[in-house]
Amino acid sequence: MCSVQYLESPEERTGAERPCQDLPVFLPPAAPFVASISSTMSFSEAEVQSARGAWEKMYVDAEDNGTAVLVRMFTEHPDTKSYFTHFKGMDSAEEMKQSDQVRGHGKKVFTAINDMVQHLDNSEAFLGIVNPLGKKHATQLKIDPKNFRIICDIILQLMExxxxxxxxxxxxxxxxxxxxxxxxxxxxxxx
Incomplete structure (x- = not known):
């Protein structure tokens, strides 16, 4: 399981130890991109416990389940593979399942979601994870936001x-x- 290191400011990210490979998480008290996005999250205690219980079943095998989600996404939505230059040459589901790169990214996705799930009852901490992740995918990686719905729907399908x-x-x-x-x-x- 990945431990999350919370940093005080973006400046502290430079040279800081980076948990979860390249998923920095910081909770600045008044960072503009955190403060300007209001949280509409409202989970009851029962919903939080139920969601965590459901996620725990998936996360216990994060690498295999994360891989299964990515393979299904790349197979059913082949255009999503275009964002991953090192996945483009992989055409068969079996080849993708065996790829260390696909497996590693699947686990990385599941670890990020796990970090979010652990903070469902703390919107500031939740946004401290979601916002930098979204910003990186929007500005650096230029990933179409519709792909988040695709991957979330596949996670739900696999859960069911x-x-x-x-x-x-x-x-x-x-x-x-x-x-x-x-x-x-x-x-x-x-x-």
């Missing part, structure tokens, strides 16, 4: 297939919150 409709229902609000907040970041970045 593996653990049933109740598991999916418990996590659906989380994916909606993630996509909503990522879309808000994109709007702020001019998309």
């Amino acid at each position: 297939e593996k653990f049933g409709g109740d598991c999916k229902a418990s996590f659906e609000k989380v994916t909606n919150e993630i996509c909503t907040h990522l879309n808000n970041v994109y709007k702020e970045e001019g998309w």
